[in-house]
Amino acid sequence: MRYILVFILFSVVSFGQKKSNLSQEVWVDSVYNQLSFDEKVGQLFMVAAYSNKDEAHNKSIDRLIEENKIGGLIFFQGGPVRQAKLTNRYQAKSKVPLFIGIDAEWGLSMRLDSTYRYPWNMTLGAVQDMKLIEKTGNQMAKQSKRMGIHFNFAPVIDINTNPKNPIIGNRSFGETKENVTLRALALMKGLQDEGVYATAKHFPGHGDTSTDSHHTLPTVQFDKNRLDDVELYPYKELIKNGLTSVMVAHLNVPSIEPRENYPTSISYNVVTNILKNELQFNGLIFTDALNMKGASNFKKPGDIDLEAFLAGNDILLFAENVPVAIKKFNEAKEDGRLTEERLAYSVKKILAYKYKANLQNYQPIVLENLYNDLNAVEYDALNYQLYENAVTVIKNETKSIPVAQLDKEKIAYVKLGNDSSEVFVTKLKSYANVTQITSKNLDSVLVELQDYTKVIIGYHKSDGAWRNHNLTFRELLWINQIAKQNDVILTFFTKPYSLLTIKNFESVETIIVGYQNNAIAQTVVPQVIFGAIGSKGKLPVSIEEHFKVNEGIETLAIQRLGFEIPENVGMNSKILTxxxxxxxxxxxxxxxxxxxxxxxxxxxxxxxxxxxxxxxxxxxxxxxxxxxxxxxxxxxxxxxxxxxxxxxxxxxxxxxxxxxxxxxxxxxxxxxxxxxxxxxxxxxxxxxxxxxxxxxxxxxxxxxxxxxxxxxxxxxxxxxxxxxxxxxxxxxxxxxxxxxxxxxxxxxxxxxxxxxxxxxxxxxxxxxxxxxxxxxxxxxxxxxxxxxxxxxxxxxxxxxxxxxxxxxxxxxxxxxxxxxxxxxxxxxxxxxxxxxxxxxxxxxxxxxxxxxxxxxxxxxxxxxxxxxxxxxxxxxxxxxxxxxxxxxxxxxxxxxxxxxxxxxxxxxxxxxxxxxxxxxxxxxxxxxxxxxxxxxxxxxxxxxxxxxxxxxxxxxxxxxxx
CATH class of the missing domain: 3.40.710.10 (DD-peptidase/beta-lactamase superfamily)
Incomplete structure (x- = not known):
């Protein structure tokens, strides 16, 4: 079934849709009328589940499903087969089929081992071909559907205007509203065209924060006009184009919530007045995880859940104590703070989206061949294309790349950083006689490099979204001294913000941003250096005054052999094996x-x-x-x-x-x-x-x-x-x-x-x-x-x-x-x-x-x-x-x-x-x-x-x- 993603629940567009909406309305009303008050409240909760914990945890989820009739699960760490088995187990116990969600911003591997990993959003921010990003969404959706997942809590549409942001950073597409919106739209379309619900986050905008809402309540000081113009811009565009759901962040934004240190996630003005009324969003509204300190420090479990619901949220994510929360909802009903009309609005909306996800015809996950399906070679093929389009040359003053006249060059490689460079070095050597300099003493290195015409410096740091990629004083000294003496090609396999630690770029002739330190990036960058492919990427963020957002030098391809996945040149990998x-x-x-x-x-x-x-x-x-x-x-x-x-x-x-x-x-x-x-x-x-x-x-x-x-x-x-x-x-x-x-x-x-x-x-x-x-x-x-x-x-x-x-x-x-x-x-x-x-x-x-x-x-x-x-x-x-x-x-x-x-x-x-x-x-x-x-x-x-x-x-x- 191809899902019809509309947000006015029973709108009529065609006879076929009218018939479908009628069936949906009948199913929603039938289910709703069979639920007790507590069971209706239970539908509001999406509880955290893990596939890497013990049976005690699994049984605790069983109890929440059987006794509290919760509406869904958000899965965190584990493995695909284990999670699939648990999903089948939990769905079999549920009176109403469960919503299953996951944070898969760069693919299922954000949470699950043995699953596919796509580039960070920051890397995708360098890609100029939106069809590739849309295809990324398509593939993510196929993998999610194979795992019985209905919501991918993506895309992140925070505009990362603060380079020191500790929690968004690489999760953002970049620092401009236009670039973020274009890519978020493409990823959303890719997900939803394949029948998985996209969730834009973190409303109203987590991009310009210097603290992490997992640990405290970050403050955003912008006035309402700035928020309207920048942070809310992508939400407006995605909503116009059929966005399914929004996740509201735990933020302190005084300009739209005057109560001191009052989280946006439980603010009626933010959720109802702005998101629902001003932006006219009629889809599902999620809270960010309610166990995060940005929310849990403010109110106790149960109280925070009720407050979030009364603010206008539909689904309460990562509730810490569902039985206590249901008790609080009962108390609110008794004292008149919670009406049947308000409860019905969200519960029926949830049920309608379950119908659209075809959960009225729920089928268990087929375990056979699951691992292979989640790691198909077509995913590698797209990943190569993404990196080939992302790698960005931001400086090439002496036209050092592509390196053309190999017979006139003597090339050395110097590694910086503490992560592997093995693939990079192997691929460099596949193009030219590149000598790896391994001395740990700078003076010795400088002596060794005297006779070399070019020095490729590779900066390799662990490929983790939240890792510190800043250059150390020693590494900065090495770059500076080598660049004074040699023609340097400086390559960063890190987030672009790592360049901020460099204050003087004058002596470096060529700079390439590879974004991530993995085998594909390390395969693609040498191809750019030696001209097997040309560079196409543009910077998603600015590096102070040195390099501005959207800068990127397009270099030439000069007909050298490159390295590729067979599918990208019309061949079948499986047959080649x-x-x-x-x-x-x-x-x-x-x-x-x-x-x-x-x-x-x-x-x-x-x-x-x-x-x-x-x-x-x-x-x-x-x-x-x-x-x-x-x-x-x-x-x-x-x-x-x-x-x-x-x-x-x-x-x-x-x-x-x-x-x-x-x-x-x-x-x-x-x-x-x-x-x-x-x-x-x-x-x-x-x-x-x-x-x-x-x-x-x-x-x-x-x-x-x-x-x-x-x-x-x-x-x-x-x-x-x-x-x-x-x-x-x-x-x-x-x-x-x-x-x-x-x-x-x-x-x-x-x-x-x-x-x-x-x-x-x-x-x-x-x-x-x-x-x-x-x-x-x-x-x-x-x-x-x-x-x-x-x-x-x-x-x-x-x-x-x-x-x-x-x-x-x-x-x-x-x-x-x-x-x-x-x-x-x-x-x-x-x-x-x-x-x-x-x-x-x-x-x-x-x-x-x-x-x-x-x-x-x-x-x-x-x-x-x-x-x-x-x-x-x-x-x-x-x-x-x-x-x-x-x-x-x-x-x-x-x-x-x-x-x-x-x-x-x-x-x-x-x-x-x-x-x-x-x-x-x-x-x-x-x-x-x-x-x-x-x-x-x-x-x-x-x-x-x-x-x-x-x-x-x-x-x-x-x-x-x-």
């Missing part, structure tokens, strides 16, 4: 000791996981996302091919360029007329492979002393493994062997490493630089692909490099940190066909650059025309599926993919058990890395035979929902 099962199956069946998988769509990484261990040995290290694998033939398209394409853009190569032109040493050979197109499509009639290493073994098949030494010398410098050095001139022998090798008899597709070995020679001679230098300086350094490297032990600790094989045929040792491919090893670990190591995320960056037609991070690497030329299948009609350097989808039944990708897709696979693939039509990037060659590369390739890589790719495509 099938990848986990496939990965675990492969490891359990010893197809590979471990693996990494990355999936991105529409420029967002939606899946990044690592499985298994480095090796099969007991105690072997678990694979981490940052570990490096030997990517084998992926080197062709990750290292060599992009440099070849740049030569095309320079005009140095065409598809028709011949090998003899590229490498004059091949003039007169049988390969001199091989073209670039034929070589890169693997139909130049080259032999697939020559086992070059065998010619360097002795009669015992061990490395011959003629070619190797165990220590480097002038003559022996090519390190092929630990304590094994090859003659430095042996590369000439490899090239000569290729030059003199026989051509295949027929021009047709035959995969060969020779072309890429030769292109390495060409690129180095053409540019006068090593391929390693070209790859890093032309691509990786600027892409932020900091893990992609040849010879990883030159740059990384051995512990983060995955072993590849126990070699018992050439190097006779564990190949760990050295390229597995024998020919590449004999070229010093750097070749055109193999040699690169990387983690999966950095491979994805290169593939995303391809997918973005040669652009990434605001830079163009390759022209769109050249990429199109290379991603073309020129010989599909002849049965050759290959693009120019890229592999392409199979033409028949056998091939590198799941068979479910588009024909415009491209990628490559590798001998060590690797694969990467990009699909322009579906905007998908997929990376799979493993060391399936461990411990023996000659063993059956079960990873390939059982189509593990392809099956994962199939799951990716199955997960696409748009």
């Amino acid at each position: 099938k990848i986990d099962s496939i990965a675990k199956y492969a490891i359990d069946k010893k197809m590979t000791p471990g693996l990494q998988v990355v999936v991105a769509r529409k420029g967002k990484v939606v899946y990044q996981k690592s499985f298994g261990n480095h090796t099969y040995e007991e105690g072997a290290a678990k694979v981490q996302n940052t570990d490096l694998y030997d990517i084998a033939s992926l080197t062709k398209i990750i290292g060599t091919l992009p440099n070849i394409m740049q030569e095309f853009d320079k005009g140095n190569l065409t598809l028709e360029t011949k090998l003899k032109t590229m490498l004059p040493v091949f003039k007169g050979s049988n390969k001199e007329d091989a073209t670039v197109l034929d070589m890169l499509t693997h139909q130049a009639r080259f032999q697939p492979w020559i086992p070059f290493y065998k010619a360097t073994l002795d009669s015992l098949n061990k490395p011959s002393e003629k070619y190797y030494r165990t220590r480097p010398t002038v003559e022996f410098q090519l390190k092929v493994a630990e304590d094994l050095y090859l003659r430095r001139d042996y590369n000439d022998t490899i090239i000569k062997a290729i030059a003199t090798s026989e051509l295949l008899a027929k021009k047709q597709y035959k995969y060969s490493d020779f072309s890429f070995i030769l292109f390495k020679e060409y690129l180095e001679k053409q540019n006068g630089k090593t391929l390693e230098y070209l790859a890093k300086n032309n691509f990786y350094n600027q892409l932020g692909a900091t893990s992609i490297t040849y010879n990883p032990l030159h740059h990384f600790d051995k512990s983060v490099v995955i072993p590849t094989e126990n070699d018992n045929y050439f190097r006779y040792q564990l190949v760990h940190g050295y390229v597995h491919d024998m020919a590449a090893a004999m070229q010093g670990g750097i070749s055109g066909h193999a040699g690169l190591f990387s983690n999966a995320l950095d491979i994805a960056k290169v593939m995303q650059m391809y997918l973005q037609k040669g652009n990434y991070g605001g830079m163009r690497y390759i022209t769109e025309a050249t990429l199109q030329k290379f991603n073309t299948c020129y010989f599909c009609k002849d049965g050759n599926r290959r693009g120019v350097g890229f592999d392409k989808p199979q033409l028949g039944n056998e091939g590198p993919t799941c068979g479910c990708v588009s024909l415009t897709s491209f990628g490559h696979t590798g001998f060590t058990g690797t694969m990467t693939w990009a699909d322009p039509e579906k905007e998908i990037v997929y990376v799979f890395l493993s060391n399936r060659t461990f411990p023996d590369s000659n063993a059956a390739n079960k990873l390939s035979k059982e189509n593990i890589r392809e099956n994962i790719q199939k799951v990716i495509y199955e997960s696409i929902i748009e």
Whole structure:
């Protein structure tokens, strides 16, 4: 049933509504007439209930329901399943179905563990898209309904004009009436459209108080004109738009209640004259909790309840002693202070709203699947969107963000505050080589930071709405001194009021407000810093004269990979989790000791996981996302091919360029007329492979002393493994062997490493630089692909490099940190066909650059025309599926993919058990890395035979929902 939220109980809008109102009136009168005076009074009380207390508490609630016929419960701390069970128990005992309410200002997690948490209102105050806030209300309502809850005591519409407010603060949408009202309207609409009653609070306005009404009676000194203009403004707007209920605060407001220290919650002038008569509010009126000292210090239990009711309130929240209160109501009836007409007005109103909540057809809460329903992935999807729209850049004078030219930056991170920064640091490092400074001594820190071009300072405090987020003197000193010396990006994962402790912002170049210190905020802020997304938020409050409310700098997005929930890019998280099962199956069946998988769509990484261990040995290290694998033939398209394409853009190569032109040493050979197109499509009639290493073994098949030494010398410098050095001139022998090798008899597709070995020679001679230098300086350094490297032990600790094989045929040792491919090893670990190591995320960056037609991070690497030329299948009609350097989808039944990708897709696979693939039509990037060659590369390739890589790719495509 879609609830009709009207406030004149029996108004007639249409025939259907007239019929509904008639049924409602009949039900209300029928129930009301069956109630005794005490039972009618009982309907006024909404008592505090907990699901984390003992059975004695539960039985006390039972007694209030059975003996005093209370009308409702407001639940506080506990857990969802426990509360649901208690709700079913209590409803079963109640003569009239109970109203259930809860404070869920930022979701059920405000009160219940294991439930969903949305941003604080202050964070939502930075969001400019009201549809997102309305959707937040929708989702909150769905979760509340699933828990049998009818009232969410939200939104808070207090206008927080006092930064020192101890109880509202983050619970407010901000400091201006317009901003608060817009967001409150959106949240109210979201809640009520899904059938949960919204409650605006705390009337007439708790925003400009410096004390907490839980502990004392706060005073608001504004005159009536100011209250009308500011504090009451959002109430007027929400009432006009169908607000269900209002909660009246315990405040001392002399301008509208002249009796000294007389709480607004029991003031007839405030509740009846102003709220009901002046503002014409006909909905339900709640008191704030009557156990709060702002009320309970004024009158005793029972007396305070009666006084609140006589003031005009309908529902008495958190009554401390219902039996005593009912007795007081009886006394008031006897002495004429309480009339039947007054009681009927509120009780019938309560019953009418119970009817609208469909409580006349009450059904118990279904416990099955409750936890999963309350924590659905769609809620994460919205939460990401909220933070992406909230994060606010309030200063960016030197245009420090987005950080664009990563190759020119040396970045450090310094943590302040006492809460976790783990996710933030991990995500920063996913974009650039960020060094975390851990010294506790400021002088030492300043020395360490001297060589850094940028310093990111993160201020991390516990994500609690009422926690103290103010910077300490020590933290202020650190910020000041670091900012004097370095270009600083100052990031606050705290409420914006924490900036008030900073008195001088001049030396800080960039300031970002992330609002809350949780995993989502820590994921979003790095994306703003490095330009994966632009900043959209605006300050909900002023920071004295430094930054005004509604200020916020919109920064650019510069096409870098971001991080997102699958649902926000049209994918299904649940289906993607099938990848986990496939990965675990492969490891359990010893197809590979471990693996990494990355999936991105529409420029967002939606899946990044690592499985298994480095090796099969007991105690072997678990694979981490940052570990490096030997990517084998992926080197062709990750290292060599992009440099070849740049030569095309320079005009140095065409598809028709011949090998003899590229490498004059091949003039007169049988390969001199091989073209670039034929070589890169693997139909130049080259032999697939020559086992070059065998010619360097002795009669015992061990490395011959003629070619190797165990220590480097002038003559022996090519390190092929630990304590094994090859003659430095042996590369000439490899090239000569290729030059003199026989051509295949027929021009047709035959995969060969020779072309890429030769292109390495060409690129180095053409540019006068090593391929390693070209790859890093032309691509990786600027892409932020900091893990992609040849010879990883030159740059990384051995512990983060995955072993590849126990070699018992050439190097006779564990190949760990050295390229597995024998020919590449004999070229010093750097070749055109193999040699690169990387983690999966950095491979994805290169593939995303391809997918973005040669652009990434605001830079163009390759022209769109050249990429199109290379991603073309020129010989599909002849049965050759290959693009120019890229592999392409199979033409028949056998091939590198799941068979479910588009024909415009491209990628490559590798001998060590690797694969990467990009699909322009579906905007998908997929990376799979493993060391399936461990411990023996000659063993059956079960990873390939059982189509593990392809099956994962199939799951990716199955997960696409748009």
